[in-house]
Amino acid sequence: MLQHSFRNPDLLREALTHASVADSRLASNERMEFLGDAVLELVICEHLYHRFPNYLEGDLTKIKSAVVSGTTCAVVARESGLTALLHTGKGVAGQSMPASLAAAVYESVVAAIYLDGGLDAARQFVMRTLGPHIDAIASGVDSHNYKAVLQQYAQKNLKTAPVYELLDEKGPDHSKCFEVCVVLDGRRFSSAWGPNKKSAEQKAAMLALRELGIISGADAPRDTGHRHGPRS
Incomplete structure (x- = not known):
């Protein structure tokens, strides 16, 4: 299950002991949860980087926030069978266990493995259990991050990066609109307007992805603001 042989079994025992059955809160897994949260964030941040x-x-x-969230950690704790191993008071066990407790036991076990075997051992456990969820979560988070999608496509298929050209800006200083287009591998794509440069670049990237056939109109928000300048 854990695929880690503990040199100090007391660490695992502490990680699996809830405060409701511990002699004191110091003897429970609360401190382990604190450490495990930090180790988990380090491992995931390094991996995402x-x-x-x-x-x-x-x-x-x-x-990162979605990957290390309590919801995801609770799912992984149940998938890996950790919730069945947690020692708790009556009425809290198995699938009926609150997500917060399930997530806490996962973080506690991460800490126990880290203390027993070091960062490499903790990293192996985290990536084996959480790793399969990362790409799915990243796809969901980035489904409308058109600049990131276009950047990946360009570097993978064209060995270059998109350039965002500012074509025009209109309006008073407190309410400007910006027109931006994408230039990629010598090709200029349709321009888009936005209330700021970041928004205009996202919309321009979306249009480029459409014209490249990577996304369809159904994949993008209806109110794209392209082909139109600021309202007069």
Whole structure:
């Protein structure tokens, strides 16, 4: 199940002991949960940093937050059978266990493995149990991050990166609109307007993905704001 042979079984015993049955809270897995949360974030952040080299900090943060969320950790704890091993008071066990407790036992076990076998051992456990969820979560988080999708496509298939050209800007300083287009591998795509450069770039990337046939109109929001300048 854990695929880790503990040199100090007391660490695992503590990780699987809920405060409701411990002699004291210090003897429960609460401190383990605290440490495991930090180890888990380190492992996932390092993995995402290398797995998605073209993603900006904000993109990576969104994926990380979803991967290490209590919901995901609870699912993994149940999948790996950890919830059945947690020692709790009566009325809290198995599938009836609250998600918060299930997530806590997962983080506690991560900490126990880290303390017993070091970071490499903890990393192996995390990637074996959480790893299969990462790409699915990343796909969901980034489904409308058109710049990231276009960047990946361009680097993988064209060995280059898209360039975002600012074509025009209109309106007073407090309410400007910006027109941006994508230039990729010598090809200029349809332009898009947005209330700020970031929004205009996302819309321009969406249009480029459409014209490349990577996404369809159904994959994008209806109100794209393209082909139209700011309202007068």
